[in-house]
Amino acid sequence: xxxxxxxxxxxxxxxxxxxxxxxxxxxxxxxxxxxxxxxxxxxxxxxxxxxxxxxxxxxxxxxxxxxxxxxxxxxxxxxxxxxxxxxxxxxxxxxxxxxxxxxxxxxxxxxxxxxxxx
Amino acid sequence: xxxxxxxxxxxxxxxxxxxxxxxxxxxxxxxxxxxxxxxxxxxxxxxxxxxxxxxxxxxxxxxxxxxxxxxxxxxxxxxxxxxxxxxxxxxxxxxxxxxxxxxxxxxxxxxx
Numbered sequence: 497x498x499x500x501x502x503x504x505x506x507x508x509x510x511x512x513x514x515x516x517x518x519x520x521x522x523x524x525x526x527x528x529x530x531x532x533x534x535x536x537x538x539x540x541x542x543x544x545x546x547x548x549x550x551x552x553x554x555x556x557x558x559x560x561x562x563x564x565x566x567x568x569x570x571x572x573x574x575x576x577x578x579x580x581x582x583x584x585x586x587x588x589x590x591x592x593x594x595x596x597x598x599x600x601x602x603x604x605x606x607x608x609x610x611x612x613x614x
Numbered sequence: 615x616x617x618x619x620x621x622x623x624x625x626x627x628x629x630x631x632x633x634x635x636x637x638x639x640x641x642x643x644x645x646x647x648x649x650x651x652x653x654x655x656x657x658x659x660x661x662x663x664x665x666x667x668x669x670x671x672x673x674x675x676x677x678x679x680x681x682x683x684x685x686x687x688x689x690x691x692x693x694x695x696x697x698x699x700x701x702x703x704x705x706x707x708x709x710x711x712x713x714x715x716x717x718x719x720x721x722x723x724x725x726x
Binding site: 500505530532538539540541542545586588591601602603604605606607 | 645647649654655656657658659662672704706714715716717718719720
């Protein structure tokens with residue numbers, strides 16, 4: 497079965513420090529992978545996505561992620577965290593459905609809440 | 615650009631009441647989905663549609679109905695609300711079978 501694991505429920509980093517959020521997936525074929533961010537009381541905003549090609553993906557707000565097939569991982573990174581990055585981050589994989597393809601449906605991890613210390 | 619619009623933003627229901635959460639998109643997307651978000655659970659798929667007239671169940675469909683009579687709209691109906699349906703509901707749409715999903719701002723539902 498398809499699944500996504502985000503091992504860290506809550507992470508606290510100092511402003512200016514580097515960040516890595518972990519994501520592991522379980523999927524039989526080449527996955528479609530996403531990172532979304534959710535600020536409190538808001539909807540989900542796409543940070544970046546991986547469909548194929550270069551395994552290092554650049555996203556918005558200075559985030560990047562690296563797809564590692566051998567480790568079934570898609571970790572999110574940022575070299576220097578800003579206070580405005582405090583939010584909850586969700587990793588997701590495109591779900592393969594009856595009609596073929598993901599139909600835009602996603603299987604989400606349980607999220608990692610990021611706190612930023614001044 | 616409106617994108618995906620959900621109404622209402624907040625709703626309080628009594629146990630046993632019914633209601634419909636509205637979702638509309640103006641991007642001419644074929645694919646639409648409903649998710650619920652609960653603390654510590656991430657988002658879980660309730661129902662989805664691959665086009666007008668075609669719907670299917672997701673991971674947690676019980677207690678919910680959907681229909682898709684137009685490309686633009688995908689309402690979610692709660693037939694008899696239960697406290698376990700207290701959650702934040704998100705509607706999403708996608709333009710292709712393997713592209714990113716765009717999310718609405720969510721509906722916070724409380725069932726008392």
